[in-house]
Amino acid sequence: MTAWLRRRRGIAPYLLLAPGLLWLLVFFAYPLVEVFLASFWSGSFERGYTFSLSNWTNYRDAITPVLPQLGRSIAYSLAATILTFLISYPLAYTIAIRGGRAKNLLLFLVVAPFFTSFLLRTLSWKIILGDDGVFFGPLKAIGILPGDFRVLATPMAVVAGITYNFLPFMTLPIYVALEKIDLRLVEAARDLYAGPWKRGGLVAGAAVGGILAGILSAIFGWPVGVVGAAAVVVGAVVGRLFISESFVRVTFPLSLPGVFAGSLLTFIPAVGDYVNAEFLGNPDTRMLGNVIQNRFLVQQNYPQASALSFILMGGILVIVAVYARVLGTEELTTGRR
Amino acid sequence: MFAYTGLAIIYLLLPVAIIILFSFNKPTGRRNFVWQQFSLDAWLHPFAVPGIASAVELSLVIAFLSTLVATVLGTLMALALVRYQYRGKGLANSLVFLPMATPEIVMGASLLTLYVSIGQPPFFPLSFTTILIAHVLFNISYVVVTVRARLVGFPGHLEEAAMDLGANQWQTFWRVTFPLILPGIIAAALLAFSLSIDDFVITNFTAGRTQTFPMFIYAQAKVGVPVQVYVIGSIIFLVAVLSVGITTIAGRRSAQT
Numbered sequence: 272m273t274a275w276l277r278r279r280r281g282i283a284p285y286l287l288l289a290p291g292l293l294w295l296l297v298f299f300a301y302p303l304v305e306v307f308l309a310s311f312w313s314g315s316f317e318r319g320y321t322f323s324l325s326n327w328t329n330y331r332d333a334i335t336p337v338l339p340q341l342g343r344s345i346a347y348s349l350a351a352t353i354l355t356f357l358i359s360y361p362l363a364y365t366i367a368i369r370g371g372r373a374k375n376l377l378l379f380l381v382v383a384p385f386f387t388s389f390l391l392r393t394l395s396w397k398i399i400l401g402d403d404g405v406f407f408g409p410l411k412a413i414g415i416l417p418g419d420f421r422v423l424a425t426p427m428a429v430v431a432g433i434t435y436n437f438l439p440f441m442t443l444p445i446y447v448a449l450e451k452i453d454l455r456l457v458e459a460a461r462d463l464y465a466g467p468w469k470r471g472g473l474v475a476g477a478a479v480g481g482i483l484a485g486i487l488s489a490i491f492g493w494p495v496g497v498v499g500a501a502a503v504v505v506g507a508v509v510g511r512l513f514i515s516e517s518f519v520r521v522t523f524p525l526s527l528p529g530v531f532a533g534s535l536l537t538f539i540p541a542v543g544d545y546v547n548a549e550f551l552g553n554p555d556t557r558m559l560g561n562v563i564q565n566r567f568l569v570q571q572n573y574p575q576a577s578a579l580s581f582i583l584m585g586g587i588l589v590i591v592a593v594y595a596r597v598l599g600t601e602e603l604t605t606g607r608r
Numbered sequence: 609m610f611a612y613t614g615l616a617i618i619y620l621l622l623p624v625a626i627i628i629l630f631s632f633n634k635p636t637g638r639r640n641f642v643w644q645q646f647s648l649d650a651w652l653h654p655f656a657v658p659g660i661a662s663a664v665e666l667s668l669v670i671a672f673l674s675t676l677v678a679t680v681l682g683t684l685m686a687l688a689l690v691r692y693q694y695r696g697k698g699l700a701n702s703l704v705f706l707p708m709a710t711p712e713i714v715m716g717a718s719l720l721t722l723y724v725s726i727g728q729p730p731f732f733p734l735s736f737t738t739i740l741i742a743h744v745l746f747n748i749s750y751v752v753v754t755v756r757a758r759l760v761g762f763p764g765h766l767e768e769a770a771m772d773l774g775a776n777q778w779q780t781f782w783r784v785t786f787p788l789i790l791p792g793i794i795a796a797a798l799l800a801f802s803l804s805i806d807d808f809v810i811t812n813f814t815a816g817r818t819q820t821f822p823m824f825i826y827a828q829a830k831v832g833v834p835v836q837v838y839v840i841g842s843i844i845f846l847v848a849v850l851s852v853g854i855t856t857i858a859g860r861r862s863a864q865t
Contacts, residue, residue: 283777287688288700291681291748295703298745302718309721358616365613379852380617384624386848388806390825391841394833395623398630398641405626405643438620535709543711546808550829560713567717567813573724580717587711 303584309577326574333575334582337562344559345586347426347548348541350487351433352441355537356530357483358434359441363529364522367449378446382439389436393550396432397423400551424553432547437540441533448529452522460521475519476510477503531598539587559583624845631838639832650835654843657834663824664840670736670820671804674743679797681744682751683789689752690759691767707749715746716813723814735818742814743807747800754799758792791859798855802848 311326334341366377384392399406400422407422422428484502545560559579566576630640634647655661689701707715719742766788770780808822815823825837 284688284692284694284697287684287692291685291752292700292703294681294745294748295707298719298722298741299707299715300703302722303714305721305725306714306718309725358619361612362616365610369610375856377613377617381620383849384620385806386802386852387624387627387845388808388822388825388841390808390822390829391627391838392623394825394829395626395630398626399622401641435619435623539709540711543713543809545713546826560711563713563717564812567720573721576717577721580714583711584714591709 306577306580309573310575310581312574312577314574329574330578330582333566333578337559337579340557340562341559341582341586343426343556344542344583346489347430347433347556347558348538348544350430351437351541352534352538353483353486354430354434355438355441356534359438359445359533360530363442363445363449367446367452368454378443381442385439390546390550392436393432393546396428396435397550400428400431423551424556426552426556428551429548429556429558432551433541433544436544436547437537440536440540444532444536445526445529448526448532449522452525456525457521461515473507473510475514476506476508478506479510480504480506527598531594535591535594539591542587543583627838627845628842631835631842633835633838635835640835640838650839654836654839657836659819659824660821660834660836660840663819663821666736666818667805667821670740670743671801674740674747674804675797675800677744678747678751678800679793682748682796682800683755683793685748686752686755686759687785690756691764704749704752707746708753712746712807712809713813716742716810719745719810720813735816738814738816739811739818739820742810743804746807746810747803750799750803751796754796755789755792758789758795762788794855798851805844 308322310329311322311324312329313323313326314321362381366374366381370377401407402421402423422431480502481499483506484499488498543560543563545558545564548556548558548561563576563579563583566572566579570576630643631650632646632648633640633643634645634649635642636644650656655664685700685704689697689704719738723738762785767780767784770784771777775783806822807820808826811820811823812826819827821840825833828834828837
């Protein structure tokens with residue numbers, strides 16, 4: 272065996288790859304082809320299906336009634352991705368650059384929630400955000416919040432759930448990217464541009480705050496004027512105080528590959544999620560995932576369900592391609608200019 | 609900065625704390641959403657709810673088996689992807705990464721479509737086998753990535769040295785490579801196990817009538833999740849934390865010796 276291996280070193284890698292690769296091809300790659308084929312089926316679950324190209328109408332029939340859900344999936348996932356980014360970046364930054372010896376412990380704490388069941392975590396938020404629960408009950412009793420204020424069964428709860436559940440997916444890649452940065456570069460930058468990025472920080476913070484408020488208000492239906500103004504002010508203050516020029520010119524650009532990876536790892540699974548919408552939302556917050564799940568498992572309408580899955584996949588590929596083009600893939604995948 | 613980190617950590621761990629806390633709750637009726645009174649009932653009778661024992665058992669068995677298969681397949685693939693140069697390597701790489709970038713619903717749906725497309729009604733029966741296949745599938749990618757990360761840290765010098773000293777490929781692998789990457793393999797296995805135990809979406813699509821623990825939770829969520837579920841969830845959490853703790857400490861000890 273060993274002499275044979277040495278003589279035939281050429282095929283050793285192929286032998287090693289074969290079992291795993293075969294599994295992936297048979298159970299991952301080929302089924303995706305099947306989904307495409309299934310979207311052209313007509314027939315029923317009981318009597319069997321037939322394939323026909325003229326069934327391209329399945330796509331139109333499947334997507335037209337669920338355009339709102341599709342829009343919601345994209346909007347909620349986008350909002351959640353932005354929120355996870357805002358929460359994760361400072362967290363990853365602190366751990367990577369100021370973490371010192373506590374780094375591993377802090378990382379563990381970030382990942383620890385994932386050791387509980389995904390479903391239980393989401394149910395847990397149902398308890399926390401309950402109308403008269405741990406959090407809102409006392410606030411309502413004191414009178415800070417009106418008695419009929421609710422978060423559960425609103426889009427806010429769904430987005431909050433998605434944000435929470437995918438936080439580590441954003442934090443870890445950003446952490447990895449930040450950790451690799453040679454801090455001497457940052458020191459050099461500090462020597463060159465001292466201190467806070469005064470005017471820039473103000474403007475950037477205000478802009479980010481404004482855009483964020485705009486997107487979230489559009490999704491949740493908040494009063495744009497008030498929320499927008501507040502966000503602009505808060506953003507400006509945070510930007511002025513915390514963002515230094517060395518950060519903007521050196522640290523942040525170098526961490527971009529991590530931001531890219533993190534956003535994709537958050538957005539893509541979020542777009543297909545349906546558990547958050549189901550547990551924390553109401554029938555009006557249903558996402559595309561809920562629809563696909565329903566078509567497959569309840570209605571057993573395989574042709575339409577497959578068409579929807581394919582549209583979802585296609586949409587994701589398009590968004591990823593555009594995103595990659597915008598940020599420049601060469602830098603992102605290799606980390607070099 | 610540190611205040612923010614502290615707040616973030618609290619935010620992250622809050623649901624976990626609630627889960628553990630509410631496992632000690634004694635709800636009136638089925639819904640466990642409001643705190644009533646402290647009680648050890650659920651902890652003393654964690655399997656009192658019908659269906660929960662078989663669901664947990666199934667989850668454990670599937671997790672164990674799928675971890676085994678995926679770790680073996682994935683480690684082999686990682687070796688091939690790091691230690692050798694050959695045509696098609698890039699393609700293989702992409703194929704390994706693709707599942708991690710695919711939404712679970714797409715993976716579950718495509719597997720379901722595969723099972724349905726095999727033959728006429730009543731089609732390929734959805735059961736233990738179909739779930740197992742699915743779990744091995746999504747675990748392979750994570751195993752490859754984890755073991756590969758470890759392999760990359762040991763560029764081939766040590767193996768070359770061993771072979772210069774007369775060891776053949778087989779011996780080199782078992783006496784040099786394998787012990788070095790063992791921590792990576794163990795980490796990959798732990799990751800695969802926890803992913804498998806917790807998986808819901810893909811399992812939901814490929815399981816049919818059989819229930820794993822997450823599917824049990826989902827089914828109960830509409831009528832009210834029994835407290836025992838919170839108990840078992842807390843147990844899983846504590847076991848996971850302990851395993852990570854033990855492996856880390858053991859790793860540190862062996863690094864010192």
